[in-house]
Amino acid sequence: MFGKSILSNNEVSGANEAVKLMNEAFDLSEKGLRIVKGTEETLALKELRSKTLRFVSASHLQRDEFESVLKCVKILRDGGGDQHPSLSVLAMKAWLGLGRYGEAEKELRGMVVDKGIPEGVWVSAVESYFQAAGAAAAETVKGLFLGLLGRCHVSAGAAIRVVNKVVGDSGGGEGPRVRAKVVAELVSDERVVALFAGGAAAKERTAMHALLWNCAAELFRSKDYEASAEMFENSMLYVPYDIENRILRAKGFRVLCLCHLGLSQLDRAQEYINEAEKLEPNIACAFLKFKIYLQKNELNKAIAQMQAMSTCPDFSLDFLSLSAHEAVACRALSVAVASLSHLLNFYSVGKPMPMTEVMVLRTLVTVLMQEPDNESDILKYMKRAHARLSELGPDSFLGKGEVGRREWNWFAVNLWNIGARTGKENKYELCAEFFRLASEFFSIKVDGEVEGNNVMVCKSLILTVSAMIADEKQRNATLLDTEVKQAIELLDRAGKILSLISAGTRSGDDQITAVGSNFFFVYTWTSYDLHSRLSDVGSQQLLLIKSFASSKFCNPMYLLQLGVSASQGPRSNPEVATFSLNTCLSSLLASPLPDYQCVALVLRKLISVVAIHKGNTDDDVVYGAYKQAYRIMVGLKEGEYPIEEGKWLAMTAWNRAALPVRLGHVESAKRWMDIGLELAGKVPGMQTYRSCMEDFVAGFEKKFHAHDKPENRSLVVT
Structure with missing residues (x-):
């Protein structure tokens, strides 16, 4: 009794004392057997001796003396024919301690056929065996457990303990997958499922479902979708087909849909989500159906499904932005645009939203910019952004401080860039629209300041009018009077800014450099072109050209272009042409190294202009042009002209x-x-x-x- 008490404390220091006491008890039993003569006394002492030896064996096991354990077990089995259930457990654990798993398995299999071994003992032995042998023993445990089912009644609780032990802790490598495969085969056996049938096993059934669900979820997180799907399917074997569990079954179908989406088995995924929707129609089902249509590249169905989401009772606007992200990931940009456009319909003043309206519009435009020939749609949403900005004000629409400045800069810069690109692509009508809108954005005061964007406003206005004229020529049409007046108004705005810049101080010089002489020229040229369409403006045109010619932005090439332009077409102005060409010629000749190719070109054009518009009425003027050419050629080296x-x-x-x-x-x-x-x-x-x-x-x-x-x-x- 003392030895048993000390052994039960499970302390290594006490194990030695326990063995000593047990050995003394064993010796006393041996002496008693030699003395007693009666049958009953002999049987009692033999039983006591066997019991004592079993405790000795247990104490050796506690001290990891595995060989001694096996000797004790052999003595008990051979000498007294002891078949106590604990002997198989002691022997198995000793073999495991020695690393001889084959011998341990034999002991475990022997326990299966021994009907005298209680369920709890057998399950405990299985747990010990599996803990020592690891994943390699999973198949053995499955076979032994199913064998146990064939010989006696096994409780649902025992099945849970075995499954829990086989599932084990999550980890990397092949181990978890092997375990999951064995568990799947084990829990899908109809005999195991039958253990959990009926209301009496409801608690155990719930526990088994939770155990399998968690295992499947762990596999899903490790992206082993095939094993995860199998485990989720098996978990549903433990969910009754009744009204109370309808939601749980729907949840199972949804996660199975996700698994098959991960495996790109889209038809299977669709079957599962359809079943889930029958049980519990909600936004999660609607969104998963949307994902399936996306991956099937059925874009029209995806758009229709996205639009139908808003009819779900648990609809949230987050799903529209999530739909857009999914569509972008699938490169289904038309679906992303449709999702974001639909999201915009829900914006109203003061209504809380998952993301700001400016962010939605910026994302929408960004998506549209990823494919060519979307300029018209981009322009539409850029105009909407400007309209909402005007309606709500910069702080409310763009945001305050640095956030607002970044949003404003994004729209303004992208309008400018798209305007420049469409201009290079000869899409002049769109180009004009983008630059006009860019001028509006650059004019906006962010945090009460224009941020020194007069230069960009001016450039945008000039390029707008330039694109309008280019579009007119491309279409072989004529600008309407209203369009001409609008263009002149835009140039007037640009002209005022140019005047302010020209009259500025040192910072104004920096702005002049930023504008660039080419923009001053384009402003002059477009102004001349538009004013030429009005009556009685010949003198104004000449003043405009003279003003430009006297500015620091003028150069001979600009004057040549102005002269050529003024000399051609139905609205030609020979006075402007002659002045521009003469001034150009003077400027070229004033250079230290005149470009005589350009000089010759100007002279030819000047003679042509004078000859055509003066005719024979002023022969001296034409003669003077030739005489001037001769004076230029005098003194030049041969071939220089x-x-x-x-x-x-x-x-x-x-x-x-x-x-x-x-x-x-x-x-x-x-x-x-x-x-x-x-x-x-x-x-x-x-x-x-x-x-x-x-x-x-x-x-x-x-x-x-x-x-x-x-x-x-x-x-x-x-």
């Missing part, structure tokens, strides 16, 4: 003498022939032409004095 342009000057000047010759205007004819000869003398390669010209002049003078008719001989040089 473009040869072809020099030939053109010489021949056109000579040919102008033809008409005066025929009309008998000797002085005029002589003047044109002389300038033609002078120009030809400055052009390399015109020696033959010059000889012909000189011969003609000599003959012309002789015949003129002889009163010959000039029309008898051709003057034109070809």
Whole structure:
């Protein structure tokens, strides 16, 4: 009794004392057997000896003396034929301690066929065996447990203990998957399921369902969707088919849908979610159906399902933003746009929302920008953003402080960038719209300040009008009077800003640099173009060009373009053209290294303008242009002035003498022939032409004095 008491304390220090006492008890039993003669006394002492030896064996096991345990068990089995249930347990644990799992398994299997071993003892032995052998023993445990079911009644509680032990702790590697497979086979056996049938086993049934559910959830978190799906399916074997458990079954179908979504088994997933919806129609089912349509690439059905979500009794606006995120992840951008557009319909003043309206609009535009040819839709939502900003005010719509500045900057900069891109793509109508809207955003005061964006406002306005004119030419149409007036109003706004910048101080110089001379030119050119459409504005146009020519932003190339533009079309202005070209020529010649290719181009254009618009009414002006060309060519190196342009000057000047010759205007004819000869003398390669010209002049003078008719001989040089 003392030894048993000490052994029960489960202390290593006391185990030695327990063994000593047990050995003394064993010796006393042996002595008693040699003394007593009666049968009853002999049997009692034998029983006491066996019991004592079992306790000795247990004390050896407590001290990890596994060989001693096995010796005691062998003595008990061989000597006295003791078949006490504890012997198999002691032997199995000793074999496990020695690492001899095959021998331990034999002991465990022997316990299965021994009907005298209580259920609790057997289950405890299974737990010990599995704890020592690990996942490799899972299949053995399953077979033994099912074998136990065949020989005796097993309680549902025992099944839970075995399953719980096999499931074990979560961990990496193949272990959890092997265990899960064994558990799935075990709990799906109809004999095991039968243990949990009826109302008496309701508590155990709930416990088994929870155990399997948690195991499946752990597998799902580790992304082992196949094993997870099998475990969730098995957990549903422990959910009764009744009204009370309808919600739980629906939950099971939903998680099975998720598992098969993870496996890309979309048809199976759809079957499960349809079953779940029959049991419990809610927003979770609606959203999962939406996910399935997305992954099936059935975009129209996905959009219809998304729109139907709002009819669910437990609908939340979060699901619309979540739908948009899912659609973007699936690259179903049309569905994402539809989701965010639908979400915008729920915004109203003062209504709490999961995300700000500006964030929804920004996300929507960002999605649209991911695919080409969405500029019209982008513009629509940008306009909506501007309308809501005007309605609510910057602080309410964009946000306050740094948040508001970032939102404002995002819209303004993207409007500018898209405007620039559409302009490069020759989509001028859209380009004009984007730049006009950009000017509105850049004009907005954030935190009460314009943030120094006058430069960007000015640029946006100028580019808006420029795009309007480009679109007009592209469509081969004419701007309406109302459109012309609108464009002029936009330029007037830009002009006021340019005036402020030009009249500014040092910071104004920085702004001038930021604007750039090209924008000053475009402003001048578009202003000239638009004002040319109005009546009686010729003098205003000239003043506009003179003002630009005297500014620091002007350069010869700009003047050349203005001159060419003013000389062409039905709304040409020769006065502006002549002034622009003359000023351009002066500027080119004032350069230390004049570009004579450009000089020649300007001279040719200037002569053409004067000749066309002055005609024969002012021959001196045309002659003066040729004379100016000659003075430019004097002193130049051979070939420095473009040869072809020099030939053109010489021949056109000579040919102008033809008409005066025929009309008998000797002085005029002589003047044109002389300038033609002078120009030809400055052009390399015109020696033959010059000889012909000189011969003609000599003959012309002789015949003129002889009163010959000039029309008898051709003057034109070809």
